[in-house]
Amino acid sequence: MKLDQEKSEFLDEMLQYWQDQHMITGEQARLLQESYESKSFDWRRLAQYSFWIAMACGVISLGALLIDKDILTYLKKLYDTPDSIISLLSAAAAGILYYRSFQRRKTHQMQVFSNDALIFTAVMLTANAIAYLGKAIGSNGSHFSLLILLSVLIYGVLAYVFKSRLIWAFVLLSLGAWFGTETGYLSRWNWYFIGLNYPLRFVFFGLLLTTTALLLRRNKKFELFYGTTYISGMVYLFVSLWLISVFGNYGTLEEWYKVKQLSLFYWGIISAGVCILSIWIGLKYRDDIAREFGITFLFINLYTRYFEYFWDSWHKALFFSVLAASFWIIGRRAEKIWNVEFLKK
Numbered sequence: 213m214k215l216d217q218e219k220s221e222f223l224d225e226m227l228q229y230w231q232d233q234h235m236i237t238g239e240q241a242r243l244l245q246e247s248y249e250s251k252s253f254d255w256r257r258l259a260q261y262s263f264w265i266a267m268a269c270g271v272i273s274l275g276a277l278l279i280d281k282d283i284l285t286y287l288k289k290l291y292d293t294p295d296s297i298i299s300l301l302s303a304a305a306a307g308i309l310y311y312r313s314f315q316r317r318k319t320h321q322m323q324v325f326s327n328d329a330l331i332f333t334a335v336m337l338t339a340n341a342i343a344y345l346g347k348a349i350g351s352n353g354s355h356f357s358l359l360i361l362l363s364v365l366i367y368g369v370l371a372y373v374f375k376s377r378l379i380w381a382f383v384l385l386s387l388g389a390w391f392g393t394e395t396g397y398l399s400r401w402n403w404y405f406i407g408l409n410y411p412l413r414f415v416f417f418g419l420l421l422t423t424t425a426l427l428l429r430r431n432k433k434f435e436l437f438y439g440t441t442y443i444s445g446m447v448y449l450f451v452s453l454w455l456i457s458v459f460g461n462y463g464t465l466e467e468w469y470k471v472k473q474l475s476l477f478y479w480g481i482i483s484a485g486v487c488i489l490s491i492w493i494g495l496k497y498r499d500d501i502a503r504e505f506g507i508t509f510l511f512i513n514l515y516t517r518y519f520e521y522f523w524d525s526w527h528k529a530l531f532f533s534v535l536a537a538s539f540w541i542i543g544r545r546a547e548k549i550w551n552v553e554f555l556k557k
Contacts, residue, residue, distance in 0.1 A: 223244075223245075227244055294348070295344045295347040296344070296348040298340075298344045299341045299342075299343075299344035299345040300341075302338070302340040302341035302344065303338070303341040305334075306335075306337035306338045306341060307334075309330050309331075309333055309334035309337065310331070312330060313327050313334065314374050316330070328378050331378050332378065335382050338366060338370075342362055342363050343359065345359075357396075357397055360386055360389050360393060363386045364383055364390055367380075367383040367386060368383050371383055371437070375436055377436065384441060385444075388417065391413070392413070392414070403463025403464055407461075408461065409459075409461050409462060411452045411456040411459065412452070412461050414448050414449075414451075414452035415449060415453055415456060417452075418445050418447075418450070418452055420445075421444060421445030422442065422445030422446060422449060424441060425438055425441035425444075426442070429442075446490075446502070450486075450487075450490075450505055450508075453482070453486055453509070454509060454512060454516070456483065457476070457479045457480040457483040457513060457516065458476075460475075460476040460479055461479075474521070483509075483513050484510060484513050484514070487510035487513060488506065490503070491510065492506075493506075494506060
């Protein structure tokens, strides 16, 4: 069996430790070591990163094309294609790519990343088709959130039919975009919706999405989407909690500038409390996602408060000395865990 270099080294260390503790014999250690070998190079990870970079560059190039006035003017001179035709062509191209990518999933199951790249391209073409459909029917007014809701429905059907986590991720991303724009439309684009600014709205949105994920886990038809939904809900929830701990329930920066950061301390307590609760749930129910999110954002909150309250009042030498010491302690503890030192005691 071929393993990554790090995993292979870890097993070597464990076998040596067990042999030193007389838990296994030298012959047993040799036989176990012969059962695996380390990979010379992680080609799978290289392929994954390469496709990610390729897709990111494609999105950036498209964005650069759309904002370049000279290129857009030149394209308009070449042709004047109706929005409905562009929408139709984009939808047709997306359909072909969807069909092609899911056929490849049957014939080329091992080419995971190239298949996902085709799906990603099809998703982008679907979004383009919906956008131009809105322009064609004149729905580019203030209630454009209806088009985003349409994309949620289309992506949702495609994700369910083709059992694709990647498309489901776009469902959740589009759902968040729809929630933000729809509440903005209902509040006539004021900064508050039923007294809530955007970060506080998404706290409740994240809670709802996380709860939905837990329900999906109990349904075998949607169990495939549980992990993606759970992680997305936690991202929405914890990022929003962190933002609310910094900005409070203020709609504009002008309002926020007028108050002292210390007056928002209770938002920081609420945010830290949710982090601690998430850690407790993760430990009690062996939920790695809840535990890791709680630990990560608890540290983020603590360091955010540190910068807020001590940046101006402390001498910068003392400030960074304390910061360096705290990171050294964290690094040391992480090093002990990495080296499995607790097994040697």
